[in-house]
Amino acid sequence: MRYESQRVAYPYFVVALLLFGLQLVLGLWLAFNYFFTVPQAIVDVFPFATARAMHTNLLVLWLLLGFMGATFYAIPEETGSELAWPRLAIVQLVILVAVGVVALVGFLFGWTQGRPLLEIPRPLDLFVVAGVLMFLANVGVTIMRARRFTATQGSLLAGLVFLAVLYLFGIPFYRNLAVDWYYWWWVIHLWVEGAWELVTAALVAFMVIQLTGVERRVVERWLYVELGLFLFTGIAGTGHHYYWVAAPKYWLWVGGVFSSLEPLPIALMLLDTWRHMREARRPLRPRLTWVFLFGMAVLHFIGAGAFGMAHTLPQINYYTHGSQVTVSHGHLAFYGAYALVNLSFFYFAIPRLKRFPSDEYRSTLGHWAFWVMSLSLLGMSLAFGVAGVLQSYLERVQGQPYMVAQQPIRFWMFVAFVHGIGVLAGAVMVIAHLLTLRPEPRVEPAAEGARAT
Amino acid sequence: MSDRMAKLIFWVGTLSSLALFLALTFDTHRNFDALTHADRIDERVVAGKRAFERHNCNDCHTILGFGGYYAPDLTRVYTRVGDETIRSRIERPEVVLAASYRKMPQQHVPPAEIVAMIAFFRWTSEIENGDWPPHDSEVRWKSSTRRLLAGAVMSPGAALVNQENCLACHALGDAGERTGPRLEYIGARRSPQYVAEYLADPQRFTPGTSMPGYGQLPEPQRRALAEFVATLASSRRETP
Numbered sequence: 001m002r003y004e005s006q007r008v009a010y011p012y013f014v015v016a017l018l019l020f021g022l023q024l025v026l027g028l029w030l031a032f033n034y035f036f037t038v039p040q041a042i043v044d045v046f047p048f049a050t051a052r053a054m055h056t057n058l059l060v061l062w063l064l065l066g067f068m069g070a071t072f073y074a075i076p077e078e079t080g081s082e083l084a085w086p087r088l089a090i091v092q093l094v095i096l097v098a099v100g101v102v103a104l105v106g107f108l109f110g111w112t113q114g115r116p117l118l119e120i121p122r123p124l125d126l127f128v129v130a131g132v133l134m135f136l137a138n139v140g141v142t143i144m145r146a147r148r149f150t151a152t153q154g155s156l157l158a159g160l161v162f163l164a165v166l167y168l169f170g171i172p173f174y175r176n177l178a179v180d181w182y183y184w185w186w187v188i189h190l191w192v193e194g195a196w197e198l199v200t201a202a203l204v205a206f207m208v209i210q211l212t213g214v215e216r217r218v219v220e221r222w223l224y225v226e227l228g229l230f231l232f233t234g235i236a237g238t239g240h241h242y243y244w245v246a247a248p249k250y251w252l253w254v255g256g257v258f259s260s261l262e263p264l265p266i267a268l269m270l271l272d273t274w275r276h277m278r279e280a281r282r283p284l285r286p287r288l289t290w291v292f293l294f295g296m297a298v299l300h301f302i303g304a305g306a307f308g309m310a311h312t313l314p315q316i317n318y319y320t321h322g323s324q325v326t327v328s329h330g331h332l333a334f335y336g337a338y339a340l341v342n343l344s345f346f347y348f349a350i351p352r353l354k355r356f357p358s359d360e361y362r363s364t365l366g367h368w369a370f371w372v373m374s375l376s377l378l379g380m381s382l383a384f385g386v387a388g389v390l391q392s393y394l395e396r397v398q399g400q401p402y403m404v405a406q407q408p409i410r411f412w413m414f415v416a417f418v419h420g421i422g423v424l425a426g427a428v429m430v431i432a433h434l435l436t437l438r439p440e441p442r443v444e445p446a447a448e449g450a451r452a453t
Numbered sequence: 454m455s456d457r458m459a460k461l462i463f464w465v466g467t468l469s470s471l472a473l474f475l476a477l478t479f480d481t482h483r484n485f486d487a488l489t490h491a492d493r494i495d496e497r498v499v500a501g502k503r504a505f506e507r508h509n510c511n512d513c514h515t516i517l518g519f520g521g522y523y524a525p526d527l528t529r530v531y532t533r534v535g536d537e538t539i540r541s542r543i544e545r546p547e548v549v550l551a552a553s554y555r556k557m558p559q560q561h562v563p564p565a566e567i568v569a570m571i572a573f574f575r576w577t578s579e580i581e582n583g584d585w586p587p588h589d590s591e592v593r594w595k596s597s598t599r600r601l602l603a604g605a606v607m608s609p610g611a612a613l614v615n616q617e618n619c620l621a622c623h624a625l626g627d628a629g630e631r632t633g634p635r636l637e638y639i640g641a642r643r644s645p646q647y648v649a650e651y652l653a654d655p656q657r658f659t660p661g662t663s664m665p666g667y668g669q670l671p672e673p674q675r676r677a678l679a680e681f682v683a684t685l686a687s688s689r690r691e692t693p
């Protein structure tokens with residue numbers, strides 16, 4: 001940490017971590033609802049629908065807060081200047097957290113926009129927009145004042161602006177259901193397979209440059225290629241959600257062809273990370289930061305690339321669409337890409353924010369946490385996957401009614417639940433570890449060189 | 454790879470995909486009205502959509518395959534179960550789903566909103582979306598029924614369906630109404646045993662239903678009806 005204003009990142013990280021924990025508790029409740037018959041009296045006051053809105057909105061909220069904190073950390077270093085208005089960053093955090101709390105309590109009382117993942121009621125959307133405008137202004141003005149532009153910074157800012165603009169398409173009420181879903185995907189798909197990938201690629205490039213000492217020019221050249229491929233495949237790839245929304249038939253082709261190419265940029269990101277690791281001019285320390293960073297590259301590819309590819313062709317999607325197959329992919333992709341990139345960044349930034357003597361920190365608990373959480377999550381996604389394949393076969397191929405086909409699936413949701421407990425346990429370890437991070441008592445010789453500038 | 458090349462890939466890739474996407478968006482809008490029968494979207498349908506959102510139904514039920522996966526997809530719920538079943542599920546879920554292993558909340562939805570939602574589901578059921586979901590495909594139901602009826606005109610069950618006028622409320626093949634569930638859908642959930650008992654006293658199973666009781670029919674006739682209704686399903690349910 002070289003700039004005082006980078007400190008504003010820390011409260012963002014803390015809030016993000018706490019929301020992550022809460023998100024998982026609600027996830028467990030959701031899975032529980034699948035295999036256990038919850039009595040009518042409880043369903044009446046706290047139905048699955050409410051819990052699902054909370055689970056998914058908490059997810060989006062903590063990931064975005066993490067991205068914002070990471071941006072506040074990265075931008076001063078990239079521009080070589082203090083943040084324009086550090087206090088505004090705190091005001092913005094307060095506003096966004098307040099919106100989050102009001103929204104969650106509102107859900108409990110049935111105050112909702114009622115569209116999956118976009119449940120935040122419209123009046124609150126105005127505050128979201130206000131918070132995001134503050135954020136963009138803060139970052140934008142910092143960059144303008146410093147007059148130092150880098151590709152990493154550009155990618156980060158472009159991703160964030162793109163993200164904010166897309167959110168606007170989710171706000172209006174649409175009279176026609178098909179048009180509604182058409183623009184719903186502008187938010188959801190173009191976020192996770194467009195804007196957020198830009199942000200992720202930028203954060204990874206930033207960390208790689210700092211941690212490996214590989215020349216910025218080399219990293220950023222590949223960053224351009226990654227971004228170009230992400231947007232080339234991702235934008236038109238939105239079509240893989242337009243197969244069954246009463247849109248014209250050509251989406252079967254456009255969606256199928258472009259989205260089948262979407263794993264390429266993800267593979268390239270994995271390859272680049274791997275290559276830069278091998279070309280590193282410094283030892284790859286601290287190890288745990290690298291475990292998270294490389295784990296992210298691998299699970300991003302498996303969850304988004306491989307699991308996404310598996311159901312993206314219309315011939316397959318006809319049978320798997322809107323089943324637990326989607327849930328399986330959704331979990332592994334969101335975790336592998338966005339939960340892990342955030343956690344990697346936290347591990348990268350927190351020792352620096354706390355000005356540890358070297359960047360080394362005590363990491364035993366963190367190693368356990370990573371493996372317990374990631375393996376459990378993988379197991380959970382596989383369980384959702386088995387449930388999904390069963391559902392696709394029994395319901396869509398054989399033609400069994402939904403409730404009949406769900407019967408055998410309940411067992412697999414139980415398996416998912418058991419793994420979910422592991423995910424929660426691992427996450428609690430990560431949260432505890434990150435919030436109480438301590439410097440390594442003895443500085444090893446190897447760590448000397450790892451001190452990033 | 455040179456820096457210039459990398460930047461070129463970025464700009465050409467991004468802009469070409471964006472241009473294609475925006476052009477197709479424009480064209481899709483020109484087609485939506487016909488594919489969704491937008492002329493049938495009246496104020497009641499819109500009110501139904503608002504009510505559907507207000508009660509957050511979509512976080513348990515998918516529609517067009519999007520949303521929560523916890524409950525049956527509602528894209529073609531109107532063709533599948535008809536308006537009265539939709540009504541009874543929303544109005545008194547605690548009664549009609551009492552035996553189910555998965556519950557739906559009693560949300561005290563005002564009657565006007567229920568009517569509007571039924572109109573909304575009816576409109577949704579008619580959109581042309583590539584015949585998804587596959588298990589609710591009317592095309593498949595109708596053709597299998599046509600084949601079956603061609604060979605079973607003389608079956609006593611088929612004759613009774615005509616005689617008792619079940620099609621005044623239920624759909625079958627190309628014929629019938631949509632007050633109750635499509636007959637092809639019933640046997641996939643219910644055993645012949647269940648159907649026979651249901652016919653004798655529907656109020657026992659779905660209190661308040663407008664489905665008449667057929668307790669006056671002799672038992673063998675109810676069995677024949679039940680057997681026939683059950684065989685219509687593509688996947689049969691033997692145990693209740």
Ligand code: HEM
Nearest residue numbers: 192240259262304308309311312321322326330333334337
């Ligand atoms: C990190 C990136 C990604 C994330 C976080 C992600 C997440 C998700 C989520 C949450 C959904 C479910 C949305 C809903 O209906 O509620 C979804 C659906 C889908 N995703 Fe991804 N995804 C990613 C990348 C990809 C990629 C690269 C592909 C294709 C190669 C892909 C293919 C699909 C498909 C086909 C669906 C629709 C499933 C259905 O028909 O129900 N995804 N994704």
Ligand code: HEM
Nearest residue numbers: 024027028030031326327330334335339420423521522523
């Ligand atoms: C304790 C572990 C977790 C459990 C047991 C769990 C369980 C669930 C369940 C049962 C659903 C509802 C799916 C449905 O509608 O049927 C769900 C939705 C979802 N969860 Fe989780 N979850 C957990 C952790 C996570 C994590 C770590 C993430 C992301 C990093 C995540 C992201 C999501 C998303 C994106 C959806 C919406 C999926 C879709 O629309 O397809 N969950 N979760």
Ligand SMILES: [Fe+2]
Nearest residue numbers: 189193238240
């Ligand atoms: Fe997508």
